[in-house]
Amino acid sequence: MAEKWYPVIDYMTCAECGTCVSFCPHGVYDLKNAPTPVVVNPVNCIDHCHGCERQCPTGAISYVGDDSGKSGGSCCCC
Numbered sequence: 001m002a003e004k005w006y007p008v009i010d011y012m013t014c015a016e017c018g019t020c021v022s023f024c025p026h027g028v029y030d031l032k033n034a035p036t037p038v039v040v041n042p043v044n045c046i047d048h049c050h051g052c053e054r055q056c057p058t059g060a061i062s063y064v065g066d067d068s069g070k071s072g073g074s075c076c077c078c
Contacts (some may be wrong), residue, residue, distance in 0.1 A: 003043055004064065004065040005045055005046075005047045005048060005049075005063055005064065005065040005066070006028065006039060006042030006043075006045040006063065006064050006065070007020070007028065007037075007039055007042075007045060007052055007053065007061050007062070007063055008039070008061070008062050008063065008064055009037050009038075009039070009060055009061060010060045010061075010062070011060075013058050013059060013060035014036075014037065014056075014058060014060040015057065015058050015060070016035050016036050016037075017035055017057065018034050018035025018036075018037070019052075019055045019056060019057065020037050020052035020053075020055055020056055020061060021033075021034045021035060021036075021037050022034070023051060023052055023055045023078075024051065024052050024078075025078065026041075026044045026045060026046060026049075026078075027041050027044045028040075028041050028042065028044050028045045028052075029041075037052075037061075042064075045063075046078070047065075048066075049078050050063070050078075051078025052078070054078075
């Protein structure tokens with residue numbers, strides 16, 4: 001689990017499709033607000049996992065702590 005890595009949603013770009021909420025197996029998002037993605041458990045996010053970002057059809061997800069300059073790397077099965 002990560003303390004300095006978690007998703008940030010660009011709500012101006014987000015289509016509120018719920019893909020990220022339904023995809024994340026780590027409980028990072030609040031299921032009660034679905035399909036709107038609301039990060040409620042940022043420490044549950046897996047360090048350097050880009051799973052929900054890769055699923056996002058509009059590219060509205062970035063990560064606090066991402067200093068790689070590119071996505072795609074992952075240390076989990078997401």
